[in-house]
Amino acid sequence: MTKLVTAGVILIGDELLSGRTQDTNLGMIARWLDPLGVTVGEARIVSDDADTIRETVKSFSQRFDYVFTTGGIGPTHDDITADCIAAAFGLGIDEREDALAILRPIYEGRDFNAARRRMARIPDGASLIANPVSGAPGFQTKNVFTLAGVPRIMKAMLADVEHRIEGGAKLFSRTVESQGIGEGDAAAPLAAIEAGHAGVSIGSYPYFKDGVHGANFVARSRDLAVLEKAEAALRVMVKQLGGVELK
């Protein structure tokens, strides 16, 4: 069996915790990692607090094969991610010439002030991650990728991360959508199907929409052949329970 490769995601910013901004970066990273054979094991949403960011980076870097951080790499006083990453690994940090060289042309004719130069503060030994949208680079420090918080920029940066990821066995999934089935009726057969198909995990997601109730079942496995057997068993179960299969 191929190696299981995991990632941890750290979403940084008070605005995510206050409910002012709805995060979408986690889902974007997870769906992007999926075909690379990397599974997100945990995500944390932390405030702009140096101690918390540093300690979370430190522990995630040890627990997961890859770590992604989003947010806190802009020019303002609340952008402290780069310094926290450096502190997490005991590295020095300063304005770096390779990053300054990217930023200077962007601010030509405008004030390339201390705040903007702050975006060139990169931990010692980190490699830059290209930002084709607004210029200011992200960076990779050991197994930690530090990306922008703005979703459009974050997404664009992933293009320069892909070649650095050594994926594992792809996790396949099959979804059986059904209508008119109570989760409580499906529970026992679901557990039996999961137990009968080694390496398959099955999630059950009930819904109630437009006056209609039902449940969707998602089977996941790294073994496609076994997964397809489990999927077939789920479809038989839906029929036996008198439900309608939607897809």
Add this chain to the structure above:
Amino acid sequence: MTKLVTAGVILIGDELLSGRTQDTNLGMIARWLDPLGVTVGEARIVSDDADTIRETVKSFSQRFDYVFTTGGIGPTHDDITADCIAAAFGLGIDEREDALAILRPIYEGRDFNAARRRMARIPDGASLIANPVSGAPGFQTKNVFTLAGVPRIMKAMLADVEHRIEGGAKLFSRTVESQGIGEGDAAAPLAAIEAGHAGVSIGSYPYFKDGVHGANFVARSRDLAVLEKAEAALRVMVKQLGGVELK
């Protein structure tokens, strides 16, 4: 100064980490807590893994005044939250008569089987939280509130939580939206405004939308009088930087 009251939020479910489902519960809980004077300090999105759920509940229960968990309290094999909460506090857990009494009428005429009775497994000493949508109750164990994962049900359960929250000083916020200002130009004055107004924290959120760039500034404080002075200073700053104030 009134007490600072904090909450931790634990969002449970593989589907949130795979990018299949977009969480909206965190924002809903945060915006609901805000007028009660409770600030979310951290949120974690964890998989359906017993050890992780148990340890996260244990540490959050100590770190925060209140803890909210969402997800994993249904009838299927992947619904393990109740058992994890019991384990976190070293409590026994079993089907409880008060919860069974709520569920029995719901399943009258249908099969009130072991899976459905599973939703009556409540940690010893926990008090129930009413679920006016689908019946199966949430529960409160010490300072931890265990709620459903389905947003509509989760939201309805909060009505039976509100009276259990002893809030602190309300955190007020003021947003100044601006257009045509570079964050790099605002950085220094922003830091000065934050430093000049004790107890005020200022966040800067750049955007680029429909070809127009700008930045929104959010000032937050528990002292409304000082906050309003900071807001006025932000508006002056926007004008001085040649930006357009949007609201």
